[in-house]
Amino acid sequence: MPLTSITEIRKQEILKAFYQIAISEGVENSSMAKIAKVLEVQPSLIVHYFKTKEDLVSALIDYCLERYFQIFEEEFSRPGTPSLKIKNLIERLFSKEWNDLFDDGVFYSCYSLIFRSDDIKSKFKILHEGLRKKLSLIIESYLEFKGEDKSQAEQLSHQVFTLVDGSYYFINMLSTKKEQALHLESAKKLAQTLLKIR
């Protein structure tokens, strides 16, 4: 059961190597053979831990989605007033840190698989719904805290995520870090306006 078992360590190693190769060469150009080469191991060993290539991709996506969840969970369970919580969360959602959680190229490659794999689609869906739900709860208690109508919490949560996802798509088409930071800042401002923060 412990992560220290050889099996879990090896799986983690393989996944890490896969991720690195996917970053530099793309998910579609990654292969069991390449992973084996990096780890200086026989290809058949990769198969021993991940029966098929699909398993490998599936595990990579799990790893990716867990990272997003983790950060969110972390901020969610921090102490503080609803006002402070929502403020901090918005800061993190529109930050470089959130963007750097997982390589964008690998992420969009994986995302594109949802259109052909129901299994992968449901994974992404669970993540997406989970995050929306959590944000929605925070917004709800924040509105309640301010004595405002909390019935629109869910809609606000959707709007914020639309801005987040749209922004990260957007900034990859900007050339300089400065432009990217500016757009992120502008989108954050809009989110804060919608939530009437400050």
Next chain:
Amino acid sequence: MPLTSITEIRKQEILKAFYQIAISEGVENSSMAKIAKVLEVQPSLIVHYFKTKEDLVSALIDYCLERYFQIFEEEFSRPGTPSLKIKNLIERLFSKEWNDLFDDGVFYSCYSLIFRSDDIKSKFKILHEGLRKKLSLIIESYLEFKGEDKSQAEQLSHQVFTLVDGSYYFINMLSTKKEQALHLESAKKLAQTLLKIR
């Protein structure tokens, strides 16, 4: 020069077949051999028209980007007051028609390539900047028409595209057509509010 030349017809046929295969099997699982099979032709003929597989992908992206540009251009050059123009444009941007212009799976696959190919990155960049610029101009004349401060036209254009891109990412994670339509409607409303339409 005419599109009726055999070369152009063949290229178009090949591209169309490539697109169809990419839709059902994914860009990464498409191959010259598969295209050849569909067209009942030798693989070497595909090479005759597209030297490498990269050329093929590049041409597919051009085809995709042209479609988006075309629709936008069409609406842009229509007669009417700035108010009417902006209203119609927003309707189209948040419509099923805009979403169906190009297969989402293929689109995101292609998009993910920008992180490893400067050539592809610049193609997407040109599209993105072009569309933003056009929308910005329309917003500008719309604000001028209403006698309002037009200095924020560019920012509004960015915000609208962030909402559009974020929404299409978002709705792929919704199960039913109804939910998708609802979210699209909600995002459109927000865009209209930002632009103070109606």
Next chain:
DNA sequence: CAATTTATTGAACACTCATTCAATCAATAA
């Protein structure tokens, strides 16, 4: 310790891939 399970090797499989090349066939031009 012996027994058994797990980790790892190494060779082999059938397949698909992008690309090449020379050989034909058809269309166009001089």
Next chain:
DNA sequence: TTATTGATTGAATGAGTGTTCAATAAATTG
């Protein structure tokens, strides 16, 4: 008509793919 160009074939190449399988080494368990 002949010369030339472009369209198409068909066979071949070498490299890479995911996967299988039996054999061996190492670790774990009884």
